[in-house]
Amino acid sequence: MADIQWGRDVDAAMTQARAKAMPLLLDFNAAPM
Amino acid sequence: MYPNAEVSEFISGHFIPVKVHVKEQPATFKRFGAQWTPTLVVLDPDGTERYRFEGYLPAPEFLAQLEFGLAKRAFAHEQWAEAERSFRMIVQRYPESDAAPESLYWAGVAKYKGGDHGALKETAALFKRQYPDSAWAKKASVWAG
Numbered sequence: 001m002a003d004i005q006w007g008r009d010v011d012a013a014m015t016q017a018r019a020k021a022m023p024l025l026l027d028f029n030a031a032p033m
Numbered sequence: 034m035y036p037n038a039e040v041s042e043f044i045s046g047h048f049i050p051v052k053v054h055v056k057e058q059p060a061t062f063k064r065f066g067a068q069w070t071p072t073l074v075v076l077d078p079d080g081t082e083r084y085r086f087e088g089y090l091p092a093p094e095f096l097a098q099l100e101f102g103l104a105k106r107a108f109a110h111e112q113w114a115e116a117e118r119s120f121r122m123i124v125q126r127y128p129e130s131d132a133a134p135e136s137l138y139w140a141g142v143a144k145y146k147g148g149d150h151g152a153l154k155e156t157a158a159l160f161k162r163q164y165p166d167s168a169w170a171k172k173a174s175v176w177a178g
Binding site for chain 2 (some may be wrong): 001003004005006007009011013014016017018020021022023024025026027028029030031
């Protein structure tokens with residue numbers, strides 16, 4: 001099973017999302033990282 | 034944290050995923066108004082929020098919510114055919130999910146907005162057979178004519 005490549009920086013992810021024309025999924029959590 | 038392969042593949046294939054920890058990034062919680070964990074938020078690339086849901090869900094319900102977020106996004110962009118297809122797929126794939134009756138409702142609205150003026154009445158008729166006790170069936174009942 002491929003791991004999800006989670007980003008940590010929302011603004012950097014938005015730049016990436018714009019470049020790829022993809023939506024973002026933000027996961028706000030309290031679980032151990 | 035996402036031990037389900039289908040969930041992992043779906044997220045990787047459809048989103049730019051970002052994890053935000055309550056202790057490490059409290060300012061980001063505040064920025065997006067997240068008040069509980071877990072909170073999942075679907076955003077357009079420009080940061081416009083399209084959907085959010087809170088609380089733990091088992092994999093099928095979680096997948097249905099992610100699909101619903103994409104369907105709502107297509108709807109917001111007035112991509113009526115894509116939105117209808119996505120909403121109907123949720124009903125088909127996750128018929129027992131909480132997202133299914135709401136998806137059936139919005140599929141009808143998307144079809145109507147796409148130019149099919151019989152779609153609302155058709156949807157009201159569908160609700161007589163599917164999810165007749167749901168809140169969404171009540172909302173669609175006004176379309177029965």
